[in-house]
């Protein structure tokens with residue numbers, strides 16, 4: 001596993017703790033991929049034939065495939081193991097983060113902003129779709145504050161995310177944001193956003209690549225979770241990237257109308273309710289300048305997907321505390337954009353590989369292809385990792 005980029009605020013813990021973290025991460029990846037790869041054989045040769053025998057037809061969607069798979073010993077064991085690995089992963093990071101308080105909180109509080117800024121608003125209410133459960137089983141979720149000026153959930157997320165991804169999103173965990181920013185630049189080379197807003201930034205790992213790709217733009221990032229924006233701001237300053245962090249609800253921000261040229265988000269929508277999503281799209285419409293664009297990176301929708309693949313994607317809804325993932329996967333985003341005020345003709349859906357994982361030319365070809373989301377490569381699998389949905393205003 002490549003090493004995570006160190007910075008002044010990253011908490012990795014002692015030698016033994018770092019070892020335990022590496023073990024939890026590697027074990028999780030092994031269960032997810034190596035043992036997980038066996039699921040397809042089990043489905044094709046045991047579970048689907050048995051389902052057909054009983055029901056006189058194949059499973060019709062991901063939910064039926066999941067129920068049948070989790071009745072099977074292999075499926076049930078895999079599901080239990082991956083859930084346990086996820087808990088082990090957070091448990092491997094927590095002791096170091098808890099020990100670092102309160103000195104760590106004081107260090108963040110004492111930081112002098114040199115490049116960007118931090119604006120907190122204690123009146124921001126965390127929506128229930130965020131506060132009701134520990135998303136991804138992360139203890140305390142994004143928003144919990146145990147003391148004044150608490151930043152620890154941000155530190156837990158930064159280290160935990162890296163271990164969760166097993167390093168595949170790069171040493172700064174920023175491949176998703178970089179992929180999206182590169183798609184925008186390569187598909188629309190004449191589009192030069194001057195003001196960019198990232199919604200639901202958490203600690204800003206996928207926000208900061210926009211500063212590289214659009215160095216002339218003013219970069220803003222918002223999240224409802226105070227510990228995450230505190231940490232994100234400290235992290236950005238430590239990494240030398242100018243970015244303005246705000247504690248705000250993306251459904252109802254305090255920015256002026258038509259403030260931004262480009263509004264983006266990265267894997268935010270599957271963690272919002274359907275009502276919340278609609279409000280965020282409407283707010284994005286209000287905040288965009290005429291001629292501006294919003295583009296939101298997400299996991300793909302499961303409609304039209306084979307039941308086995310839909311089961312794999314949908315598993316997190318039921319077993320990794322992502323209660324709205326399933327709702328997102330069944331949402332017609334085009335209709336939702338129109339309901340929010342965007343013109344149907346201006347709707348965008350792009351599917352792209354991970355930047356850096358494929359040759360540059362191949363990446364550009366996907367980024368520029370009119371039919372990347374519907375063409376021969378489909379919208380999931382093969383090289384495609386990311387789906388981006390949005391609209392021009």
Ligand SMILES: C[S@@+](CC[C@H](N)C(=O)[O-])C[C@H]1O[C@@H](n2cnc3c(N)ncnc32)[C@H](O)[C@@H]1O
Pocket residue numbers: 127130142143176199200201202203205206207222223224225228248249250251265266267268271272276
């Ligand atoms: C999956 S995380 C996003 C991760 C981050 N964008 C990244 O790329 O790593 C979802 C984030 O969105 C935030 N969030 C959820 N609903 C929000 C809302 N209505 N307004 C602002 N932030 C929100 C959560 O607090 C959480 O930090």
